[in-house]
Amino acid sequence: MQAKAHQEPLLAPKLLQNLYFGKNIEGEAFVSDHIFSYIISGTHEVWVGERKYFFQAGDYRFFKRNQLTKYVKRTESDGFKSIAVHIDQYTLKEISREYGFKAGEHYDGEGVKLLKDKGLLKGFVDTLNAYLAGGGLDKDILQLKTKELVLILADSDPDIKKMLFEFSAPGKLDLEAFMNGHYRYNVPLERFAFLTGRSLSGFKRDFARLFSTTPSRWLVRKRLIEARYLIEQRLARPTEIYQELGFIDISHFSYAYKKAFGIAPTHGK
Numbered sequence: 001m002q003a004k005a006h007q008e009p010l011l012a013p014k015l016l017q018n019l020y021f022g023k024n025i026e027g028e029a030f031v032s033d034h035i036f037s038y039i040i041s042g043t044h045e046v047w048v049g050e051r052k053y054f055f056q057a058g059d060y061r062f063f064k065r066n067q068l069t070k071y072v073k074r075t076e077s078d079g080f081k082s083i084a085v086h087i088d089q090y091t092l093k094e095i096s097r098e099y100g101f102k103a104g105e106h107y108d109g110e111g112v113k114l115l116k117d118k119g120l121l122k123g124f125v126d127t128l129n130a131y132l133a134g135g136g137l138d139k140d141i142l143q144l145k146t147k148e149l150v151l152i153l154a155d156s157d158p159d160i161k162k163m164l165f166e167f168s169a170p171g172k173l174d175l176e177a178f179m180n181g182h183y184r185y186n187v188p189l190e191r192f193a194f195l196t197g198r199s200l201s202g203f204k205r206d207f208a209r210l211f212s213t214t215p216s217r218w219l220v221r222k223r224l225i226e227a228r229y230l231i232e233q234r235l236a237r238p239t240e241i242y243q244e245l246g247f248i249d250i251s252h253f254s255y256a257y258k259k260a261f262g263i264a265p266t267h268g269k
Contacts, residue, residue, distance in 0.1 A: 011090040013146035015128065015137060021079040026243070028070045028185055033086040034164060035063040036149055038125050042080030045072040046112065049181035053112050060121045062153065064111030064163045066170055066195060068185045070244065083128060089167065091146055096165055101154060103166035109159060120152050172197035175206050183222045186246040189215050223247065224260045231265055238265040 014033075020042075037060070044055040047070040055061055063069075073080040095101060115121060128145065131137045137145065154161040173196045182192070192215065193203035207215050223245045230236040242253035257265040 011088055012139060013088050013091055013142055014086040015132075015142055016084045016086065017132065018073070018082045018084065019079065020073055020075050020081075022075060024075055025073040025080065026071070028068065028187075030187065030191060031063050031065055031067045031069055033088055034065045034092075035061075035084055035086055036153065037061045037063070037082055037084040038121075040081035040083065041078040042076050042082075043074045044080070044082070045074070047071070048110075048112055051110070051112075053114075055114065060115040060117055060125075062113045062115055062157075062160055062163075067111050068182055068187060068191070068195065070185070083125060083132075085128075085146055085149055087146060087150060087164070091143065092150065092164055093167065095147055095150055096167075099151075101161065101165045103162045103164075105162070106171070107159060107162035107166060111163070113157065113160065115153075115156070118156075120156075124149055124152060170195055170197045175203075176210055179207075179218075183219055184226075184244060184246050186248065219246070220256055221260070224257055227253070227257060227265065228261060 039055055039057050039059050039061075041057050043057070046053045046055070048067055124145075128137075131141065131145075150164060154164060175196055175198075178196050179192070182195075189203065190200050193200045196203060198206060204215060207218070211218050213221075227238075227241060227245055230241050231238065238253060238257075239250060242250050245253075247253035247256070254265055257263075
């Protein structure tokens with residue numbers, strides 16, 4: 001397994017090569033920057049909230065910033081290989097000032113897009129691969145290539161243009177809808193607060209008013225209820241589901257399950 005990073009200064013774009021062999025790679029991540037990515041080999045399953053996306057070799061994708069994701073990168077016979085550009089806010093604000101690009105109306109649609117290529121994206125990726133084969137990109141070239149990418153993306157899709165040039169933090173969201181769609185993600189409460197457009201104290205206050213309990217207790221209970229359904233009705237094994245439901249390890253899951261329901265999670269029907 002190997003992951004290479006090229007150029008990682010603060011407030012600058014990043015170019016990443018992902019190279020994984022052997023076991024499939026599973027995990028969850030907070031997408032803090034907009035990301036353009038191209039899959040060279042393998043397949044990629046991504047969950048955002050309750051929505052699942054499937055990508056394969058040859059796909060160009062765009063991921064909006066400020067999203068919680070779960071993923072499986074399937075290595076298959078040739079491994080999982082991809083190339084990705086993380087587009088930082090500093091570069092986008094420079095482009096906004098230079099070209100007068102604005103988001104216009106707020107975009108609240110899907111934050112993951114499969115891109116249709118008319119040849120420009122292929123040409124862009126080919127040049128990146130040529131630079132990487134020759135030893136990599138220095139920061140100035142990467143900055144120029146990222147600006148080129150942004151202009152291609154902004155011209156190709158009006159929704160992506162809105163996403164790229166909306167610089168505000170997440171607005172205040174429907175707390176109940178968001179939590180019911182994201183309770184499986186094992187992230188700090190501060191992250192949930194930020195993504196729902198609240199301070200931590202405001203998040204806890206609104207949560208208590210809505211659910212009549214604390215966020216931590218609600219999250220554990222919500223995850224355990226789904227776990228019981230999966231074990232008893234779908235005959236799932238605890239070792240198959242504890243991570244996807246947001247538990248850190250199997251022992252923590254087993255303890256919480258038995259405490260809540262009085263039986264071990266292997267009991268089932």
